[in-house]
Each structure stands twice: as C-alpha cells, then as structure tokens.
Amino acid sequence: MEYTTLSNGVKMPMLGYGVYKIEPQECVRCVQDAIGAGNRLIDTAQFYKNEEEVGEAIKKSAVPREEFFIVDKVWITNSGYIRAKTSIEESLLKLQTPYIDLLLIHKPAGDYFGIYRAMEEAYREGKVRAIGVSSFNEKELREIYEFAEIKPMVNQVETHVFYQRKKLHECMEELGVKHMSWAPFAEGKRNIFENPVLTEIGKKHMKSSSQVCLRYMLQSDIILIPKSTHIERMKQNLDIFDFELDREDMEKLRELNEEKGISPVEISGFTGGLYYFFFKAKEFFNK
Ligand SMILES: NC(=O)c1ccc[n+]([C@@H]2O[C@H](COP(=O)([O-])OP(=O)(O)OC[C@H]3O[C@@H](n4cnc5c(N)ncnc54)[C@H](OP(=O)(O)O)[C@@H]3O)[C@@H](O)[C@H]2O)c1
Structure with missing residues (x-):
C-alpha cells in the first residue's frame, strides 16, 4: 500500500474501498471481503445508511482499529452546527468507534459552514483525526478554506479518466x-x-x-476508493502497485479527459439549494 500525509501529519492510505449503494443486508459481507482482500481504508457516509454495517464488519475483523482508516461524511439534512454535532455523535455510535479518521462535509448544500464548525470542534475533542469536504468546486473550496480555523485536509470529488479535474487539482x-x-x-x-x-x-x-484507470490516478497523486461487491474485483482493484505507466501511457490517458461528470448537474449554489430542500422535504414526509 502507498500512503499520503495530510496537512496535519496524519498518514492516509492512497487506496481503499467505497460502500455507496451497497444494500445494508449485503454490506457486512462486502466490507468483510474488502478487509480480507487487504483494504484498510473504508469510505462510508451518513447518507449511505450503512455506517452500522461498516462498524460491525470492522469490529468482527481480527484487524486492530488503529490499522483502519474510516472516512465518513455529514449529510446535508444534518447541516447547521447543532444538527451536525448531534449527527457526528450518532455516526460514532453506529460505527462503534471512539474516533473517525477523516470526516467530510458531503455536499456544499444547506448550512455547510455550520457543519464545518461542528467538525472542527469534533477534531479538537479528538473524535475526528482529519477533516475535509466533498464535491466542492474551486470557489467553494477557497471560501471554506478562508472560513476554516482548521484548514480542510481533503476534497473528495468526482474524478475519473473522463473527468480529470486538472484545474481543481492545481487549486488543491x-x-x-x-x-x-x-x-x-x-x-x-x-x-x-x-x-x-x-x-x-x-x-x-x-x-x-x-487497473489502468486506478493506476493513472494513483500516479496523478489522487486517493482512490473504488466500490465492488465482488471479491475478485476487490482483489484486482488493490493489485495496482506492481506496475508503472510510462510517459506515453500517461499522455494517452490524459487525452481521454472530457472534463464532464456522470451527473447532468453540479450540486452547487442554486442547484445545491434545490437539492437541500428536496432532501429536507423527503425527510419531513418520511417522519
Ligand atoms: N462524496 C460523494 O458525493 C460520493 C459520490 C459517489 C461515490 N462516493 C464514494 O466513491 C465510491 C466509489 O464510487 P461509486 O461506487 O459511485 O462507483 P465506482 O467505484 O466508480 O464504480 C463502481 C462500479 O464499477 C464496478 N466495478 C468495480 N470494480 C470493477 C472491476 N475491477 N471490474 C469491472 N467492474 C468493476 C462495480 O460493479 P460491482 O459492484 O458489481 O463489482 C460498480 O458497478 C463510493 O462507493 C463512495 O464511497 C462518494
């Protein structure tokens, strides 16, 4: 495994396992398989509704907690300082852990500045080892950076060969x-x-x-969290440290960039506001 060092000195694996859209009934088995394959970084979120299963799989493994790197995200309906603070406590309980390794604001929607203050507090209290953001564009990243007392350490954004985010990478x-x-x-x-x-x-x-997709991003200094429910693919996705892409390969892969994401709209500004109200309404009617 290769590691990177965050701005506060915390060591983070460059490659891990993401659990978005894994059904709760399948999630314990998937995370156990992912751990068995060699993954130690697990990326979950309040929104995925599988933090409990991630916690359970980690607890059941023979691997000590300190060898894991758990990434979690505060969802937009928990935005604002008070709700975010409560939700962080709930996430710790669900994950059955005294600390989260990296906590992110999931999307720039709702009162995410309030979320950031709650995350800074959790960081100071030792409940979180590193903090950051997700899906922040350059403008949003610079704004939160200015606002932050503890600077964001990571920005998790959609990135693949078709959407390489070179300009945002430079800003980061x-x-x-x-x-x-x-x-x-x-x-x-x-x-x-x-x-x-x-x-x-x-x-x-x-x-x-x-493996070429992952290796290209690894060589571009990008942290990776591929998701698969199949153990053979999990193993394959980890097996990228024994080869190197040369300059010609890298050039060809750079040319695949269309600078276009999979989602038709970016959750930001006005669309971020609509997105926030949609999920708030959904939460209200589901009560
Ligand atoms: N911050 C955010 O807003 C945000 C948004 C989306 C995702 N994420 C995180 O990023 C993680 C990864 O993204 P993602 O799950 O959306 O999609 P992804 O990792 O880009 O792609 C997953 C798809 O690729 C397939 N796959 C995986 N490995 C493969 C292999 N070696 N060969 C062939 N097919 C393979 C999977 O199929 P099988 O499962 O059938 O193998 C699945 O259909 C998520 O799980 C989540 O943790 C974060």
Whole structure:
C-alpha cells in the first residue's frame, strides 16, 4: 500500500474501498471481503445508511482499529452546527468507534459552514483525526478554506479518466488539500471497462482496464476508493502497485479527459439549494 500525509501529519492510505449503494443486508459481507482482500481504508457516509454495517464488519475483523482508516461524511439534512454535532455523535455510535479518521462535509448544500464548525470542534475533542469536504468546486473550496480555523485536509470529488479535474487539482495542491476521487470508474458508465485506450494500455502491462484507470490516478497523486461487491474485483482493484505507466501511457490517458461528470448537474449554489430542500422535504414526509 502507498500512503499520503495530510496537512496535519496524519498518514492516509492512497487506496481503499467505497460502500455507496451497497444494500445494508449485503454490506457486512462486502466490507468483510474488502478487509480480507487487504483494504484498510473504508469510505462510508451518513447518507449511505450503512455506517452500522461498516462498524460491525470492522469490529468482527481480527484487524486492530488503529490499522483502519474510516472516512465518513455529514449529510446535508444534518447541516447547521447543532444538527451536525448531534449527527457526528450518532455516526460514532453506529460505527462503534471512539474516533473517525477523516470526516467530510458531503455536499456544499444547506448550512455547510455550520457543519464545518461542528467538525472542527469534533477534531479538537479528538473524535475526528482529519477533516475535509466533498464535491466542492474551486470557489467553494477557497471560501471554506478562508472560513476554516482548521484548514480542510481533503476534497473528495468526482474524478475519473473522463473527468480529470486538472484545474481543481492545481487549486488543491496550492492549498495543501489532498485530492480524493469518488466514482473512479465513473460508476461503470460510458463503457469505461471496454474503452479501447484503457484495454490497450492494460494489455501492454498485463493488467485490466480497471487497473489502468486506478493506476493513472494513483500516479496523478489522487486517493482512490473504488466500490465492488465482488471479491475478485476487490482483489484486482488493490493489485495496482506492481506496475508503472510510462510517459506515453500517461499522455494517452490524459487525452481521454472530457472534463464532464456522470451527473447532468453540479450540486452547487442554486442547484445545491434545490437539492437541500428536496432532501429536507423527503425527510419531513418520511417522519
Ligand atoms: N462524496 C460523494 O458525493 C460520493 C459520490 C459517489 C461515490 N462516493 C464514494 O466513491 C465510491 C466509489 O464510487 P461509486 O461506487 O459511485 O462507483 P465506482 O467505484 O466508480 O464504480 C463502481 C462500479 O464499477 C464496478 N466495478 C468495480 N470494480 C470493477 C472491476 N475491477 N471490474 C469491472 N467492474 C468493476 C462495480 O460493479 P460491482 O459492484 O458489481 O463489482 C460498480 O458497478 C463510493 O462507493 C463512495 O464511497 C462518494
């Protein structure tokens, strides 16, 4: 495994396992398989409704807690200082852990400045080892950076070969914020696994297109959390440290960039507001 060091000195694995859209009834088995395959970084979120299962799988494993790196995210309906603070306590209980390794604001929607203050407090209290944001564009990242007493250490944003985020990456480098990718396989969309450039480069190195995707981002200093429910794929996704892409490969992969994400709208500003009210209404009617 390769590691990166966050701006506060915390060591974080460059590769882990994401659990978005894994059904709770399947999640314990999946996380156990992922741990068995060698993953120690697990990325969950309040929104995924599987923090309990992640906690259970970690507890059941023979691996000591300090070897894990748990990433969690505060959801937008818990925005504002008070709700965020309560939700962090709930997440700790669900995960059955006294601390979360990295806590992120899930989306820039609702009163996310209030969430940030609650996360800073949890950080000072030792309940969180590192804090950051997710899906923040350059403007939002710079704003929160200015607002922060404890600077964000990570920005987790959609990043894959078709959406490489070079400009945002430069901004993150300037601010000392680590770039973490979500959906490193574009959720399997746009025929990514059959892409001829990826498969061709894969053949050259005797690797799969998925391994080329991950290796490209690893060599671009991007933290990765691919998701799979299949153990063979989990193993394959971890097996990317024994080959290196050369300059020519990197150039070809750079050209795959369309600078376009999988979602038709970016959750930001006005759309962020709509998104927030949609989920608030949903929460209200589900009560
Ligand atoms: N911060 C955010 O707002 C945000 C948003 C989205 C995601 N995330 C995080 O990022 C993680 C990863 O993103 P994602 O789950 O959306 O999508 P992803 O990792 O880009 O893609 C997952 C898809 O790829 C398939 N797959 C995985 N490994 C494969 C392999 N080696 N060969 C062929 N197919 C493979 C999976 O199928 P199988 O499962 O059937 O193997 C699944 O259909 C999430 O789980 C979550 O933790 C964060």
